[in-house]
Amino acid sequence: MNKTTALASIGAAAMLFGLLLLAVPQWFIGGTRDVPVELVAFDGLSDEEKDRIIASPKDSDIRIVSVNGPLVSLLGDTHAGKEAYEVTFHHTETVGTGPLVVYVDKDGKTVLGKQTANPIQ
Missing domain, CATH: 1.20.5 (Single alpha-helices involved in coiled-coils or other helix-helix interfaces)
Structure with a gap:
């Protein structure tokens, strides 16, 4: 290290x-x-992913998304048509990947899935 x-x-x-x-x-x-959604999302990351967050988990954007299309295959059929929080952590890009994105159930307590966004061109 x-x-x-x-x-x-x-x-x-x-x-x-x-x-x-x-x-x-x-x-x-x-x-x-209540635990803030970004901290729930942070808790759902692996240690390696957490190490990519340089400042704070609060350095993120949170938006509500509909689970449709490609998100259904990531989050599962049981969430199809529902809404979820999408937490995008800033400054977590690596070579060839975009930022870390975590999806949290609307209950604000359950991590549904995670991915890296498309790399910024």
């Missing part, structure tokens, strides 16, 4: 620890806190 990768991993770990500290007080005072 080179120095840049190590620093990025340490930064990501520190950020996640900070987010955890924000959530813990809610448990102690009996409140409930």
Whole structure:
């Protein structure tokens, strides 16, 4: 692991620890806190994919998409015709791939699938 990768991993770990500290007080005072969709999507990534997110999972775009066409083959027939959140993480492109894209059920809790978008030409 080179120095840049190590620093990025340490930064990501520190950020996640900070987010955890924000959530813990809610448990102690009996409140409930919904997890933001981008963090649900982030949690659905592999360690290698998480390492591609340099700044924060919040550095992403979220939009609602209809599960039709090619998305049905990715997410499954049970989701055909339904809506899902599409979370696109910025600055996660690699050579030959576009950014990481994760699909989250409209319940905001379940990762349905993921892919890399088409590379930017």
